[in-house]
Amino acid sequence: MNIVVCVKQTPETAEVELSLDESGRGIETEGLVFEMNEWDEYALEEAILLKERFGGEVTAVTMGPEGADAVLRRCLAKGADRAIWLKDEAFEGSDAYATAKILHAAVKGLEFDLVMAGTQASDDGHGVVGVLLAELLGIPHASMVKKVEVVEGSLRVNRELEGGLEEAVELAMPAVLTIQTGINEPRYVSIMGIRRARKKEITIMGLADLGLSEGDVGEEGSWMRIERVYRPPVDKEPVIMSGSPDEIAGELVEMLRARGLV
Amino acid sequence: MAELLVLAEHRMGELRDVTLELLSKGRVLAEENRLDLTVVLFGHGIDGYADELSGYADNVLVLDHPDYADFNAEAYQQALSWLIGERKPKLTLMGHTSFGVDLAPALAVELGTPLATDCIDLTLKEGRVVVTRQVYGGKLNLEASLREADGYIVTIRPATFEADEPRLEKGKIVKLEAPSVDVGSKRFVEYVELPPGEVDIAEAEILVSIGRGIKEEKNLPLIRELATALRGEVSCSRPIVDKDWLPKDRQVGSSGKTVKPKLYLAAGISGSFQHVMGMKGAGLIVAINRDPKAPIFRIADYGVVDDLFKIVPALTQKLQELKQQG
Numbered sequence: 001m002n003i004v005v006c007v008k009q010t011p012e013t014a015e016v017e018l019s020l021d022e023s024g025r026g027i028e029t030e031g032l033v034f035e036m037n038e039w040d041e042y043a044l045e046e047a048i049l050l051k052e053r054f055g056g057e058v059t060a061v062t063m064g065p066e067g068a069d070a071v072l073r074r075c076l077a078k079g080a081d082r083a084i085w086l087k088d089e090a091f092e093g094s095d096a097y098a099t100a101k102i103l104h105a106a107v108k109g110l111e112f113d114l115v116m117a118g119t120q121a122s123d124d125g126h127g128v129v130g131v132l133l134a135e136l137l138g139i140p141h142a143s144m145v146k147k148v149e150v151v152e153g154s155l156r157v158n159r160e161l162e163g164g165l166e167e168a169v170e171l172a173m174p175a176v177l178t179i180q181t182g183i184n185e186p187r188y189v190s191i192m193g194i195r196r197a198r199k200k201e202i203t204i205m206g207l208a209d210l211g212l213s214e215g216d217v218g219e220e221g222s223w224m225r226i227e228r229v230y231r232p233p234v235d236k237e238p239v240i241m242s243g244s245p246d247e248i249a250g251e252l253v254e255m256l257r258a259r260g261l262v
Numbered sequence: 263m264a265e266l267l268v269l270a271e272h273r274m275g276e277l278r279d280v281t282l283e284l285l286s287k288g289r290v291l292a293e294e295n296r297l298d299l300t301v302v303l304f305g306h307g308i309d310g311y312a313d314e315l316s317g318y319a320d321n322v323l324v325l326d327h328p329d330y331a332d333f334n335a336e337a338y339q340q341a342l343s344w345l346i347g348e349r350k351p352k353l354t355l356m357g358h359t360s361f362g363v364d365l366a367p368a369l370a371v372e373l374g375t376p377l378a379t380d381c382i383d384l385t386l387k388e389g390r391v392v393v394t395r396q397v398y399g400g401k402l403n404l405e406a407s408l409r410e411a412d413g414y415i416v417t418i419r420p421a422t423f424e425a426d427e428p429r430l431e432k433g434k435i436v437k438l439e440a441p442s443v444d445v446g447s448k449r450f451v452e453y454v455e456l457p458p459g460e461v462d463i464a465e466a467e468i469l470v471s472i473g474r475g476i477k478e479e480k481n482l483p484l485i486r487e488l489a490t491a492l493r494g495e496v497s498c499s500r501p502i503v504d505k506d507w508l509p510k511d512r513q514v515g516s517s518g519k520t521v522k523p524k525l526y527l528a529a530g531i532s533g534s535f536q537h538v539m540g541m542k543g544a545g546l547i548v549a550i551n552r553d554p555k556a557p558i559f560r561i562a563d564y565g566v567v568d569d570l571f572k573i574v575p576a577l578t579q580k581l582q583e584l585k586q587q588g
Binding site for chain 1: 278336358359360363364366367370371372376377378379380392393395396397398399400401402403404405406407409420446447448449450451452454455456474492500501503504505506510511516517518519524532547548549552553555556559560561562563564565566567568572573575576577579581584
């Protein structure tokens, strides 16, 4: 079973003070740590698990600027066989739709039974690229997948619904699956894996290699144009308790006592 | 008259809340832009829903077919692309739900219609759409305009808008038949329900909830001890269940349980909207988090900006001392 996995790097933003860049349409990325998007870690793991069971090859694809190849090295170290880096200055400013078109141009020529992607990315959280890609490829899809089974050449997957519910869905292959966190336990990168990854080549493809024109990508090829990024208005501020841990604990207990909660 | 389309959502015999939320926002936009508000209802044996929805929309379009009984993105997409092609609505609204996420992007590509997802607000002025979204885990908001087009598709985050009261003047119910019904290569099989856990956290009066901040599984006893001292139960945010440190029935949030305890103590939880949706109805919310910018502080009543590994044990100890004093 040949599987293409779409991954991207996202900045780690928990416990980080974010500042806006000069344009007011993005954030200052200097000093931020970039990692593989959490959802994509699970998508990659699911692809490698399927490869280990059914054989075949895993190809990792990412679109991103200088430095984005780190995420591909990580995929190779974990067990991906090939890696494609979609890199071109023209791609800058691409929204989810333009990104899907770029991925489509790269993926359509590959031999695959499955395409996998994270359900969403931790930065912009559109949660659409995988399904856009499926429609561009003209193949079926299932999003928010929590379980994958291959039954007699077709797929039976569980999709996550609201409130702890899932739905089982059958679909034909080839297909696109967008993977939810928690579906598996992503493996760690081994030293052996890192060594192996170093020897593998990353294929770089730009606008012309993909047969795309400038109007297809970047802001021009996008549906969405970012106007501004800003701090959300605060409509409620909590009472902040400060002091030593002991003082804070004392204050909290008093507050809970006054309310009859302890 | 030009119209604004809202896609109704129902599951296992219940109309989902998001439908009325979409209709309430849809009503505002429809009035501002002099559009008819039309709701599209797919399903089988759904006259009851149609009747209910007629209190909120000018038109209720009913597509009743056995193959529409349960949500199927392919079947719905086929009918919707036909319907949107015929009626040319200025704007189509759906929920950013498991249902909308599976349907909207493919439909948008097929129709060539600009799409924005997971929006918390939008405006429609002179045929242009501007949306507001949250980015970076809710730390920042983003405003974006959609490329000018004849129609747009926007998915809205559930629980963003409040449902209206039904209107006295009921809308028209129109039964429609799609030219063909093809479930394509995707088939709904069954619902898979969560096995019941040892306790139902939805019933708990006090919840001590833990998130990513607990760092390692071996630190969980810290939280259990605090829960015991407070005579409450332990719950958690999604990452803890993803890592299998606690069972799924302990998860609070849109994909877990909705809880309404008297006290919700969130330790090391950043407060993603998915989590907040499951607990914002709590009587009192206390949040402990090292990150002063964590979104959880936007809904907390009391906040402690500090390390949970210092605060939680201190709090447990104070409570135990109090108990000994009797």
